[in-house]
Amino acid sequence: MSDYEKLGAFYLGKVVDAGTKEATDELLLYDSTDLTTHAVIIGMTGSGKTGLGLGLIEEALMDGVPVLAVDPKGDLANLLLTFPDLAPADFRPWVDEAEATRAQVTPDELAAQKAAAWQKGLAEWGQGGERIRTLKEKADFAVYTPGGSAGLPVSVLKGFDAPPPEVMDDADALRERVQGTVTGLLGLLGIDADPMRSREHVLLSNLLSSAWAEGKSLDMGGMIAGIQSPPFAQIGVMPVDSFYPPKERFELAMSLNNLLASPGFQIWTQGEPLDVGRFLFTPEGKPRVSIMSIAHLNDAERMFFVSLLLNATLAWMRTQPGTSSLRAMLYMDEIAGFFPPNGNPPTKPPMLTLLKQARAFGLGVTLATQNPVDLDYKGLSNTGTWMIGRLQTENDKARVLEALEGATSGQNPMTRTELDALLSGLGKRVFLMHNVHESRPVLFTTRWTMSYLAGPITGSQIKRLMGGRKDVDGGKSMVDGKTPAPSTINHQPSAPAKPVIPPGITEVYVPTSATDVQYHPQLLSVVQVRYSSLKYKVDVAGTLPLAAEVADGPIPVNWEEAAELRVDPAALVSEGVAGASYAEVPAALLSPKNHAKWGKEAAKFVVASKPLTLWQDPASGVLSTPGESEGDFRTRASFAGREARDVAVQKLRAKYAPKVAALQDKLGRAQLKMSQQQSQAQQAQLQTAMSVGAGVLGALFGGGRKTTALRAGVSGVGRSMREGQDVQIAQADIAALSRQLQELEAQVQTEVDALTLNAGSSEIQPLDVRAKSTDVSVPLVALAWLPYRRAANGMLSPAWEGAEG
Structure with missing residues (x-):
């Protein structure tokens, strides 16, 4: 394992000697838990700010920490330009x-030069393919x-969904969420609305608050309808029509409707829902870096989206348990305009809240900017790490020094003059x-990034990067991902009239908001089941609505092909949509006797083939909760492992700290002693030389004390030899203590490495809790009519809520 691949340590570069301004061999390893107190990166164009930011994100991903990144300029997409083979063709x-034209080389030659440069640069920093x-x-x-449309789309309508209970129960958090959402939306309409004085803002805020208080979500259509016919009679103490007359409300509704109907807005309604948990982890629980590239948007659109994203991040954060470890990272590049010292754009309140509260939930925020004037330094008073590169002007440096003094609140052992000296003359890629x-x-120089820095990535380049990926929206109409309708459904004939159903057959309809639909028959068995296990401390009950195709033949129902219909049985209705067409019903489905038999088969099928699957991480012993997906559990187990790992490392360091301190103390005293003995030896040598010299002169020129001087010289030689031997002994002691200290540090590192290797090495194991036959009942067996839309090509797609084609 490389020296920098340490547990919870981010390899950012090497320490720079403050005197010589040259890089030393000492690695700069940043403790991942320090990032929970947030960081800010400041540096002008050409300072190396982008490389530092990308390096920080790379290290987070290497440690299994997911990253949500906002990219107003286009630099962060360089993270996808990683080429393990380091081949020129890549x-x-x-x-x-x-650039090739300016350098008077062909593009192929330039690619070869870049590949060679990256290979050499990585090697110099101990890295490789x-x-x-x-x-x-x-x-x-x-x-x-x-x-x-260049990259993966994001549906902003998710931003109008009711927040989780953790937000609804926090009055301040709910107010911030409502204000941010409404301010951003009105910004798209070109309305600079004051939350306290603007009628538009007050009305829309009340609409959101009213719907969310009832647990309902609003889309744009619901918002427009609410403007025209509000679900409340008063705003404050005034009637709605007096506060905001209907005619003027209609104009606001028309503005929103025009926005919704505009071709450019349609893209905002498609794609991945604004769900931060899905941006941070794949459905399988793998950490992600989700880069929100917004370079193509205008200022109002940027403000609208970023405010929604930050509020969604706050909502996600409040659903997480507290921790002291780094759970996730929010990185925002080029923060200019989103967090200004003056003004209050809709992005500022949620960012302030994140900086104040995110630490408790393990969410680290990192902000980057070129100009110090872009930042609200009062808001950054909770920022624990400042990384400052080369600045544009002396005024910028003075502003940073002032802000740094305020942020450190007397903790900084260095004076303003000393900090000023360190900031002066910073070279490229050198940061304080x-x-x-x-x-x-500390001064340090950044390491070589694993990602190729190609400059800002354009829309066409993003399209190339994401061209092979499908929409990552994992929404399915079925819990287990099966299609609720059989593959042969596209070939079933349909008729305008509803087939006649004999007595004794229960009919139900899956509700739909569509009008032009075709109904297709399925066998619906609603199974109530209880799963109980003392061993796994589980006792849950639930309902499984199983939909199955029925065919005419010896085996009418293949229960293995039955799918769990994501529809609440209580929501089923007794009538279909007027004017709908109906498919033919298989004869077997029209027999009441079959229905009674199928109810028993459904119960046996659930007992035999529908266990409650839990997941367990053998390393930590963490067990999933009922209903928790494998991906969500992998995420939780992975973080639990990292959290336990951090605690284990802290205990390990605490265990060895006294021994290390004792050896360092002995080594210090030994070095002091050797210094004293070296001084004594030098003095003895000088005295001996003087004595011998006097004796020789006396012997040559005569004198009464020549014999005494010679004897003194001889005695001094012996003393000088003894002092020299003492120095050698002291040097040997220092060497021995240094070896002991190195061996102890190596032992500590070996144990830390063992923790690193063991962390997350185990595969999670599925645990099946099967229901007892006495705990299964089937209260409903019915012919269920499922609504579908037919496309121009004849293919059918589900038409009930939550289903997709």
């Missing part, structure tokens, strides 16, 4: 042909372009890091 599509390959294997990479968790600031 670099060729991403080199700038204009294998580390790049590991990075690609550890995380999923995705680029989203909300409001655009002030970390409140460390004793003093």
